[in-house]
């Protein structure tokens with residue numbers, strides 16, 4: 080997987096500890112998300128999210144990336160290659176800057192990424208949203224994700240697992 084090819088419009092790169100202030104700036108403006116998914120973001124929680132892995136996965140499978148418009152971070156994504164099984168990509172987190180929201184930026188990023196992953200031979204993309212969060216739910220349904228089942232996760236007790244076949 081080559082992160083530079085995740086987008087034709089934005090510069091994409093792996094985020095590191097040096098980017099935490101910019102990430103915090105973007106995440107902390109998305110107040111609604113943390114109402115459904117407490118606790119509220121901290122620099123420490125970002126550091127932990129950069130390292131956390133689902134069961135059976137290794138550091139090499141994880142892509143915690145930033146999408147940049149010029150030098151400005153406009154979206155953050157946590158993507159796992161091959162979870163829960165080979166051929167499936169799992170998006171653990173995706174958030175855009177509130178300043179660009181509602182203008183199709185999130186949709187364009189997901190659309191292009193799905194095209195890239197399809198070309199690379201992946202079969203589907205999976206993710207989960209916190210049950211009842213209207214912003215996440217509408218966004219993923221609008222972007223072609225279909226509910227698989229209700230389940231629990233490390234972020235919330237009740238989440239909706241969904242999938243988009245590529």
Ligand SMILES: CC(C)(COP(=O)(O)OP(=O)(O)OC[C@H]1O[C@@H](n2cnc3c(N)ncnc32)[C@H](O)[C@@H]1OP(=O)(O)O)[C@@H](O)C(=O)NCCC(=O)NCCS
Pocket residue numbers: 109112171172173174175176179180181182183184185186187207208213214215217218219221
């Ligand atoms: C969800 C999110 C990524 C969308 O980014 P975006 O750049 O605004 O995306 P788009 O402009 O392509 O799409 C906006 C869509 O989001 C949904 N949406 C956004 N805000 C909403 C709200 N307050 N209530 C309901 N739906 C909402 C709608 O489906 C909207 O589509 P519409 O404009 O056709 O009505 C962004 O709102 C965000 O980062 N939210 C916080 C984090 C989050 O919920 N991430 C997803 C779960 S991991």
